[in-house]
Amino acid sequence: MKLSTYLMFNGNCEEAFTTYQKVLGGKITAMMSHEGTPAENDVSPDWRKKIIHACLELDGQMLMASDAPPDRSSGSMRSVYVNVMVKEVAEAERIFKGLSEGGQIQMPIGETFWSKSFGMLTDRFGTHWMVNAEFKNG
Structure with missing residues (x-):
C-alpha cells in the first residue's frame, strides 16, 4: 500500500x-x-x-494534484485528499468500503478511464480519501 x-x-x-x-x-x-x-x-x-x-x-514518492472546478471544490487546499494506491481491485474495494462506513461517498468506486477502480469519499472523521487500484497504463 x-x-x-x-x-x-x-x-x-x-x-x-x-x-x-x-x-x-x-x-x-x-x-x-x-x-x-x-x-x-x-x-x-x-x-x-x-x-x-x-x-x-x-525519491520514490508521489505528490499529485489537479485543478478543482469551482463548483466541485470548497476552495484551495480545503479539498486535500489522502490518496491510497493498491494493486488489486478487490483490495481497493475493501478499503473503500471500510473508510466509507458512516461517511459520505462523493464518487462510488468503479472503473474509470485511468484506473481499474477509483472512488472518492469523506470518512466519518472528515478526512477526504481517494482510493485507486493500479493505473491502467502504469
Whole structure:
C-alpha cells in the first residue's frame, strides 16, 4: 500500500507543480488537462485547459494534484485528499468500503478511464480519501 497527498488547486496547478519541481527536484511525470479526456464536457469551456491530473515523483514518492472546478471544490487546499494506491481491485474495494462506513461517498468506486477502480469519499472523521487500484497504463 502507498499513501500520497493529492492537492486541489483553484486553477493554478500547472504553475504550482512547475514551481514544486524547480524547488523540490523530482520529475513531473503527468500533467494532463481536462481537454481531450472523457471529462472534458463535464467542465465549463474556460476550465478545459486546467489540469485534471498532475504527478510529481520525488525519491520514490508521489505528490499529485489537479485543478478543482469551482463548483466541485470548497476552495484551495480545503479539498486535500489522502490518496491510497493498491494493486488489486478487490483490495481497493475493501478499503473503500471500510473508510466509507458512516461517511459520505462523493464518487462510488468503479472503473474509470485511468484506473481499474477509483472512488472518492469523506470518512466519518472528515478526512477526504481517494482510493485507486493500479493505473491502467502504469
